[in-house]
Amino acid sequence: MTSHQSIALALRARLDELTRRVGELEAELREPLDADFAEQAAALQDDEPIAALESAGRDEIDRIRAALARIDDGSYGTCATCGEDIVPARLVAVPTAVQCAGCAGATRSHRA
Numbered sequence: 001m002t003s004h005q006s007i008a009l010a011l012r013a014r015l016d017e018l019t020r021r022v023g024e025l026e027a028e029l030r031e032p033l034d035a036d037f038a039e040q041a042a043a044l045q046d047d048e049p050i051a052a053l054e055s056a057g058r059d060e061i062d063r064i065r066a067a068l069a070r071i072d073d074g075s076y077g078t079c080a081t082c083g084e085d086i087v088p089a090r091l092v093a094v095p096t097a098v099q100c101a102g103c104a105g106a107t108r109s110h111r112a
């Protein structure tokens with residue numbers, strides 16, 4: 001088994017877990033509001049972090065799906081910006097990385 005295949009296995013397990021968790025968060029967000037106004041206000045406040053978690057989970061699901069697609073098409077582990085190999089240690093730390101550490105750092109400082 002190549003290292004990318006073992007990363008794919010780990011990513012699929014993570015994807016399953018995230019899909020389940022986002023489903024639970026969605027179910028919680030869909031719960032009808034309590035008739036009591038105070039409860040309603042509290043419930044609305046509670047929904048904000050849940051919505052943030054759900055959206056973060058969806059973002060990660062998208063990144064994992066993209067990484068799995070890159071593993072399938074053989075482009076995984078190659079920097080999308082400079083075309084160099086991404087060092088294995090970085091892929092272990094950030095399995096969904098699309099850029100090498102150098103390019104990711106450069107992108108971050110351009111954005112900042």
Ligand SMILES: [Zn+2]
Binds near residue numbers: 083100
């Ligand atoms: Zn690069």
